[in-house]
Amino acid sequence: MIGFAIISFKENKWGGLISQGIGTSMLQMGNIVKNPRIWIAPTLASAITGPIATCLFKLEMNGAPVSSGMGTCGLVGQIGVYTGWVNDVAEGTKAAITASDWAGLVLISLVLPAVFSMIFHMLVKKLGWVKDGDMKLS
Numbered sequence: 001m002i003g004f005a006i007i008s009f010k011e012n013k014w015g016g017l018i019s020q021g022i023g024t025s026m027l028q029m030g031n032i033v034k035n036p037r038i039w040i041a042p043t044l045a046s047a048i049t050g051p052i053a054t055c056l057f058k059l060e061m062n063g064a065p066v067s068s069g070m071g072t073c074g075l076v077g078q079i080g081v082y083t084g085w086v087n088d089v090a091e092g093t094k095a096a097i098t099a100s101d102w103a104g105l106v107l108i109s110l111v112l113p114a115v116f117s118m119i120f121h122m123l124v125k126k127l128g129w130v131k132d133g134d135m136k137l138s
Contacts, residue, residue, distance in 0.1 A: 011132070
């Protein structure tokens with residue numbers, strides 16, 4: 001969601017950034033049908049950030065992984081991770097919620113998807129696979 005929000009900012013401005021970044025990237029579905037290659041950049045960004053989230057930062061969802069993969073959609077993913085931290089602290093399996101926990105969540109949820117999506121988007125644009133206007137929300 002962050003990837004689509006960032007790479008389509010030029011076409012969709014602030015409304016698109018907020019509606020896709022916090023709302024849902026499904027707003028791009030019509031554009032994906034027209035040009036599936038617009039999906040490359042955010043998908044590659046996810047392929048990189050997923051393993052970093054689980055292996056490096058040990059981010060997990062609270063309870064059953066019913067909300068996993070929700071990303072920033074309504075902040076469901078972030079709330080799920082936070083409630084997991086709270087439960088772990090309450091159960092004594094985690095001493096406290098640390099600055100490192102928050103840094104990991106911000107990096108994985110916002111910073112890295114934005115950076116990686118921009119890099120891959122520049123590449124697919126350079127290849128001519130994605131053009132200006134391909135991600136304009138209607």
